[in-house]
Amino acid sequence: MLFACSGYDVMLYDVISDQLQSALVDIEAQLSALYKEGLQRSSLTLAEVKGHICTTTILEECVTGAIYIQECVPENRDLKRDVWRQIDDVITPDDVVFATSTSAIVPSLLSDHLKKRHRFMVAHPANPPLLNPMVELVPAPWTEPAAVDRARALMEVIGQVPIVLNKEIDGFVQARIQAAIIHVAWQLVSEDYVDVESLETAMSEGLGGWYAFMGPFDVEHINADGFVDLCKKYGAKAEQVQKTFPKPELMQGPAAKKLTRDLQQWTPSNRLTDRCRWRDRRMSALLQLKRKLDEEGKREELK
16 A cells, blocks of 8 residues: 555455455555545545556566565465565566565575575564554665665655664564563563553553653653763663563463453453554544644744
């Protein structure tokens, strides 16, 4: 959708034709909602955007002539490796970007068998990409800088905000930060320091207010007289707290069951789709607010 909104022709491929038809229905619904809320990233009409998207069940037809290939099959290493082997056998130009949307598998484990592995990288978008513009670009050890530069330029053209890792690491950036938050949150709930509702409130009504606009270091930088001052005042205390973090453990057992019961009270399993729509409406409103504030900030700079 993002590429089509920018005027690129997009070909969707799947081995199951019903999946493709379902995707087209979902795409139209999502784009219609964006246009209704004024959040489209395009001067094109909805009909023009839809006209840039077509489908095929033939892999060669999909990738031939492409300048960028984004693979989004399930998070299964063997499946991804096989799909890329098939693509590698078809593609002949040496400047096509190979990108996988994996959220945790490092690119070297998916591309070491490819003839064109120097074009391969992870391009992992945040969810949902239409409302959450950050995308992680993670090169393998053998990825050429030119391929990364081209992917970054393409992401910027379609309105995404790319970050480029200097080297690969499990979980990349976003998932590692998420894992750290879940790790500490799990301890606080499972060891009965706080109930689930209070933990959720601490994030949504506390830390979330900062992190919607700033990163963790920037937050701490202005919480004191600069980051060096903060380290002097609170560095020892931060280390003391960090030493109380537990060892990693699987989230299971009685604590997981209790947490699930609490979450089900707010969002039963049959209402998860409704809850996603609720989230997306609020993310839409936040995106609109950010755009408004950015525009006001630019006007202030020009005065």
